[in-house]
Amino acid sequence: MQNLQLLFQAPVFNVQLFLDGLFIGAIFALAAFGMALVWGVMNIINVAQGEFVMLGGFITLLVVQAGLSPLLGIPAAALALFVLGWLLYRLVIWRIVDGDMFISLLATFGISIMMQQLMNEIFGADVRTAESGLGVWYLFDGMVTVTQIKVAAFALSIVIGLLLWLFLKNARLGQAIRATAQNARAARILGVDTDRVYAATYAINAALCGAAGALVVMAWSIHPYMGLPYTLRSFMIVIIAGLGNLAGVIAAGLGLGVAEQFAGFLLGAEFQLAFVFLLLVAVLVGRQISLARKRQYLK
Amino acid sequence: MHELQATDRPLLEVKHVTKRFGGVVANHDISLSVERGTIVGLIGPNGSGKTTLFNCIVGHHPIDEGEIWFKGQEISRYRVDHIARMGLVRTFQQTHIFGRMTCIENMLTSLPPARRGLRDLFGHGRRADRARALELLEFVGLYSKRHHQAGSLSFGQQKLLEFAMALMNEPEMLLLDEPTAGINPTLINGLVDRLRRANSEMGITLLVIEHNMRVIMNMAEYIYCLAHGELLASGPPEDIRNDQRVIDAYLGVS
Numbered sequence: 001m002q003n004l005q006l007l008f009q010a011p012v013f014n015v016q017l018f019l020d021g022l023f024i025g026a027i028f029a030l031a032a033f034g035m036a037l038v039w040g041v042m043n044i045i046n047v048a049q050g051e052f053v054m055l056g057g058f059i060t061l062l063v064v065q066a067g068l069s070p071l072l073g074i075p076a077a078a079l080a081l082f083v084l085g086w087l088l089y090r091l092v093i094w095r096i097v098d099g100d101m102f103i104s105l106l107a108t109f110g111i112s113i114m115m116q117q118l119m120n121e122i123f124g125a126d127v128r129t130a131e132s133g134l135g136v137w138y139l140f141d142g143m144v145t146v147t148q149i150k151v152a153a154f155a156l157s158i159v160i161g162l163l164l165w166l167f168l169k170n171a172r173l174g175q176a177i178r179a180t181a182q183n184a185r186a187a188r189i190l191g192v193d194t195d196r197v198y199a200a201t202y203a204i205n206a207a208l209c210g211a212a213g214a215l216v217v218m219a220w221s222i223h224p225y226m227g228l229p230y231t232l233r234s235f236m237i238v239i240i241a242g243l244g245n246l247a248g249v250i251a252a253g254l255g256l257g258v259a260e261q262f263a264g265f266l267l268g269a270e271f272q273l274a275f276v277f278l279l280l281v282a283v284l285v286g287r288q289i290s291l292a293r294k295r296q297y298l299k
Numbered sequence: 300m301h302e303l304q305a306t307d308r309p310l311l312e313v314k315h316v317t318k319r320f321g322g323v324v325a326n327h328d329i330s331l332s333v334e335r336g337t338i339v340g341l342i343g344p345n346g347s348g349k350t351t352l353f354n355c356i357v358g359h360h361p362i363d364e365g366e367i368w369f370k371g372q373e374i375s376r377y378r379v380d381h382i383a384r385m386g387l388v389r390t391f392q393q394t395h396i397f398g399r400m401t402c403i404e405n406m407l408t409s410l411p412p413a414r415r416g417l418r419d420l421f422g423h424g425r426r427a428d429r430a431r432a433l434e435l436l437e438f439v440g441l442y443s444k445r446h447h448q449a450g451s452l453s454f455g456q457q458k459l460l461e462f463a464m465a466l467m468n469e470p471e472m473l474l475l476d477e478p479t480a481g482i483n484p485t486l487i488n489g490l491v492d493r494l495r496r497a498n499s500e501m502g503i504t505l506l507v508i509e510h511n512m513r514v515i516m517n518m519a520e521y522i523y524c525l526a527h528g529e530l531l532a533s534g535p536p537e538d539i540r541n542d543q544r545v546i547d548a549y550l551g552v553s
Contacts, residue, residue, distance in 0.1 A: 190465075
């Protein structure tokens with residue numbers, strides 16, 4: 001806990017941790033938004049969420065290997081993951097969309113393992129990063145460093161999230177997605193092809209994760225086994241915020257990012273993930289207690 | 300508005316349809332037909348299989364025997380949304396609307412099937428569609444509620460909204476499941492008038508389940524009566540009104 005003293009002696013460290021937390025938190029929020037979308041519309045908890053993020057990162061690496069700017073990796077990853085999401089729906093997800101949630105957990109867990117192993121085979125287990133070519137800002141006489149790509153990643157996640165929100169609110173397909181989420185039977189009776197809506201929803205989620213992954217590989221780093229923590233973070237954010245609550249997802253995502261940075265600094269980086277898992281348990285227990293209270297109240 | 304059919308076949312034909320749920324025969328060997336442009340009634344005591352027949356026609360339930368034809372095509376094996384896009388739309392006894400959307404959003408969810416291009420998928424709703432949606436909300440008397448959440452409407456208003464949404468879909472045929480149930484009695488005449496106008500002005504063929512005998516006898520040109528899952532009687536309203544079997548079925552004498 002020596003680091004705690006450090007935070008008080010040099011308050012500027014707080015600024016560094018806070019900013020880093022916000023930057024990564026925006027990525028968490030992006031992935032969580034996608035998970036909430038799939039969960040709300042299809043009643044599927046997509047365990048492969050983090051793997052989609054990971055794949056987005058590797059696709060960006062391919063773009064870099066081809067000699068192109070890593071920034072092109074963002075649309076490339078989104079597009080590739082959109083196609084992959086659509087294919088996965090047509091191959092696997094459509095069979096389980098009306099089924100038990102346990103089945104869908106198993107199926108998407110299977111997808112996640114397959115992707116991990118596949119990427120491990122192809123790229124190896126090394127930690128990789130893509131050089132964005134952007135510079136660094138030094139604040140507070142160099143005490144706080146802010147890489148420009150992190151700021152760009154933060155801004156882009158917000159833009160992407162807003163675009164998706166506008167799409168869901170206004171576009172014809174977005175409206176069909178929301179309608180299907182609320183009452184699939186009623187949507188079908190009005191001629192909405194709910195099967196296509198499900199495919200589009202799953203593909204849009206994958207694209208969202210792919211874009212997030214492209215930002216991750218530029219601003220941070222990726223490896224084939226990075227997925228699970230991302231899935232769990234998304235899960236936790238959705239549990240905290242609730243389905244269909246974009247403001248809540250953003251707040252919870254940023255909050256989690258900041259909390260993680262501070263935990264990592266105080267407890268040591270090796271305990272940062274342990275902290276995430278602990279927090280998840282605490283959130284689930286807390287939710288359970290508040291739900292139990294509500295039920296008593298209803299009686 | 301709708302393309303003319305070369306054939307003289309009825310718009311909807313139900314041929315010897317049987318539907319079982321386990322050991323229960325909900326519909327047994329039912330045949331009926333509805334001519335284009337008409338209003339046809341479907342009556343019968345509770346549990347006689349009317350709603351099940353609706354569910355079979357629009358594809359919610361796979362039928363066990365028989366055939367269902369719409370616009371000269373067999374639709375017995377088609378999916379619900381496919382049948383809807385062919386122009387056969389239904390409403391429900393318990394409303395099926397989108398409670399957490401406004402009335403106008405509900406209306407725009409029910410756009411006719413022709414609008415399927417990329418621009419329509421990703422673009423903003425067309426101005427003409429919005430105008431049409433408002434016009435239909437006006438038609439059912441919900442214009443002042445257009446920006447209200449559909450879930451906050453009363454049950455009767457939700458039924459009116461569902462009716463407007465069905466019209467928005469520009470169907471050729473509408474199956475209405477008890478349109479006047481839950482509607483304020485003072486508004487029923489107005490609703491019946493609107494159903495008639497949907498038929499005469501918009502050219503929509505109607506098949507109506509209704510328990511309010513005064514309403515259905517006034518509105519329908521032809522009536523089918525079900526009892527215990529079988530077709531009990533059929534004919535013009537005046538015949539049905541005086542049919543002893545129908546009277547017995549409703550009074551519980553079997």
